[in-house]
Amino acid sequence: MKSVKSPEELVVAFRAAGLKVTPQRQLLFRLLHGNEMHPTAETLYEVASAEMPGISLRTVYQTLTDLAAMGELQHIQLGGAARFDPNVDDHHHSVCDACGDVRDVYAPNPDHVSVAGLDGFSVRAARIVFSGKCPRCAGAADDLSVSKQ
Amino acid sequence: MKSVKSPEELVVAFRAAGLKVTPQRQLLFRLLHGNEMHPTAETLYEVASAEMPGISLRTVYQTLTDLAAMGELQHIQLGGAARFDPNVDDHHHSVCDACGDVRDVYAPNPDHVSVAGLDGFSVRAARIVFSGKCPRCAGAADDLSVSKQ
DNA sequence: CCCTAATTCGCAATGCTTGCGAATTAACAA
DNA sequence: TTGTTAATTCGCAAGCATTGCGAATTAGGG
Ligand SMILES: [Mn+2]
Ligand SMILES: [Mn+2]
Ligand SMILES: [Zn+2]
Ligand SMILES: [Zn+2]
Numbered sequence A, B: 001m002k003s004v005k006s007p008e009e010l011v012v013a014f015r016a017a018g019l020k021v022t023p024q025r026q027l028l029f030r031l032l033h034g035n036e037m038h039p040t041a042e043t044l045y046e047v048a049s050a051e052m053p054g055i056s057l058r059t060v061y062q063t064l065t066d067l068a069a070m071g072e073l074q075h076i077q078l079g080g081a082a083r084f085d086p087n088v089d090d091h092h093h094s095v096c097d098a099c100g101d102v103r104d105v106y107a108p109n110p111d112h113v114s115v116a117g118l119d120g121f122s123v124r125a126a127r128i129v130f131s132g133k134c135p136r137c138a139g140a141a142d143d144l145s146v147s148k149q
Numbered sequence C: 001c002c003c004t005a006a007t008t009c010g011c012a013a014t015g016c017t018t019g020c021g022a023a024t025t026a027a028c029a030a
Numbered sequence D: 001t002t003g004t005t006a007a008t009t010c011g012c013a014a015g016c017a018t019t020g021c022g023a024a025t026t027a028g029g030g
Helices: A007-016 A023-032 A041-051 A057-069 A135-139 B007-016 B023-032 B041-051 B057-069 B135-139
Strands: A074-076 A083-085 A092-096 A102-105 A122-133 B074-076 B083-085 B092-096 B102-105 B122-133
Touching: A007 A023, A023 A041, A023 A057, A041 A057, A057 A074, A057 A083, A122 A135, B007 B023, B023 B041, B023 B057, B041 B057, B057 B074, B057 B083, B122 B135
Parallel strands: A092 A122, B092 B122
Antiparallel strands: A074 A083, A092 A102, A122 B122, B074 B083, B092 B102
């Protein structure tokens, strides 16, 4: 279970890579650390703006791209805006059809032997997405009053 | 292994749903039948245009949306343009990092018992995406001469 | 303190998809 | 066949997410 890098470690990693450590980046390092919400760039931008008015969405995207390039962040494409995950551990996700909530799921990796159709394909990663209803939304039946989280 | 509906069956299904059967739709039914390329709307539009000049991209999107709503088509989000899959069987995909090629993969469904983090989540579907290098691109090593398929 | 390459950030541009509405047409009934 | 009408087509504008660009600013080393 590879642990997520702390803001301090990211500062070191950035400087080691010849990248500068700006207040904007430090803020984002903090907002991401231990963040299990799988936020979008826009969401992070809103939270960051509260603490640092004037930070730009462009800079948020830039920093997220840098972090992803350094392997400190996972870029998750589920349709709609990309989600970013500071948990770079090998794990999977559940996505609620009703409220969009994304959560971590740990499952044994698909064993390549019992898989048909991978002939000659060299697998770098195998990611599972579980779609369905989260406990909150499943409980509420087809009640439309459940607001998007 | 649920088989894919034929163009003729789709004609019946459309009329049954109160939808009209236009030449544009019939063309798309044919182009999709047995299609294992996981095409984008744009790709389908190009192929369709060759046979029916003047067909609009808007209509392609419209028809794909209708088919997906009827459950005759899978909408696959992998980042970038959505891909459409007339194979509505329960299956998975491999995606080549180098050329973008998408292929069907059949694997036993993740067994819910050995999965941690799904507490109370009611799973509708579990989809695996295998990322890596397809046989063609793996063979070519890091050779950049491999053109996008 | 200075220098400079890296960064920020606003704005324009891109790529993909959907909304809208006027003109057309499939399907059904007379 | 012909008429009626609701569904469809399709071009264009708009929307959303993301990236390109470049002038102004700034981190960090000398
Ligand atoms: Mn995660
Ligand atoms: Mn498929
Ligand atoms: Zn939910
Ligand atoms: Zn390939």
